Amino acid sequence: xxxxxxxxxYLVKRTGEKVFLECVQDMDxxxxxxxxxxxxxxxxxxxxxxxxxxxxxxxxxxxxxxSREKKERFSLILESASTNQTSMYLCASSSPGTNSxxxxxxxxxxxxxx
Amino acid sequence: AQTVTQSQxxxxxxxxxxxxxxxxxxxxxxxxxxxWYKQPPSRQMILVIRQEAYKQQNATENRxxxxxxxxxxxxxxxxxxxxxxxxxxYFCAFMKRSFGAGTTVTVRA
Numbered sequence: 576x577x578x579x580x581x582x583x584x585y586l587v588k589r590t591g592e593k594v595f596l597e598c599v600q601d602m603d604x605x606x607x608x609x610x611x612x613x614x615x616x617x618x619x620x621x622x623x624x625x626x627x628x629x630x631x632x633x634x635x636x637x638x639x640x641x642s643r644e645k646k647e648r649f650s651l652i653l654e655s656a657s658t659n660q661t662s663m664y665l666c667a668s669s670s671p672g673t674n675s676x677x678x679x680x681x682x683x684x685x686x687x688x689x
Numbered sequence: 690a691q692t693v694t695q696s697q698x699x700x701x702x703x704x705x706x707x708x709x710x711x712x713x714x715x716x717x718x719x720x721x722x723x724x725w726y727k728q729p730p731s732r733q734m735i736l737v738i739r740q741e742a743y744k745q746q747n748a749t750e751n752r753x754x755x756x757x758x759x760x761x762x763x764x765x766x767x768x769x770x771x772x773x774x775x776x777x778x779y780f781c782a783f784m785k786r787s788f789g790a791g792t793t794v795t796v797r798a
Contacts, residue, residue, distance in 0.1 A: 579733075608785070615698070617780060618788040633786060665734065669785065676722045676785040680734040 578602070579681040581666050587687045594653040596684050598666030605670055607649035608678065609633075609641060612663040624649055656688045691716045695781055695789035702771045703797050709756075710766045710792045712781030718742075723757070724782040725766045728791075729774075737779070740764065771796045 582597035620633030
């Protein structure tokens, strides 16, 4: 079974803290994604990576950075957390191939910034 | 990014009945993939069904089927014989990065 895991289900941080969200997939997928999910807005793409050490900005990259040092791991970094970054964060992975663009999602991290 | 619109924030359906969720999108591409994902309460998002734009035949997966109208840029999901386990939020997605706002479906016993 395909598996995408995220380091925390719930996280509470203070304004100004540096926050790391980790995502690991065991499917040898090339592509990995970070989204944030907000009510009424659906999923919005923050960053994605199509290979180790490669990254591309999504639609809302401001205030975030990412790191992909190994193929199976994709980290989202909030350099200085702010209250407007309180959200559900979803990681996903996919492989370019026959089922191109089908994504496998992690369980999500609900981040609260106070 | 392409725009994906789901105009129904919430829908309620009686068990065993049929419900249809609407989705429209905007693109100038000719070949692409469309998806419906399901996110049950407090559980992981999973793929329900996919449609390749160059295929004219509508995709079906058991009780789930789509009505894909390429010219109209419409991609609706029909859930037949609704079950309590179908209660979830459903997202329409275009390719890998554009998602709709979601439709919450509640199946009533």
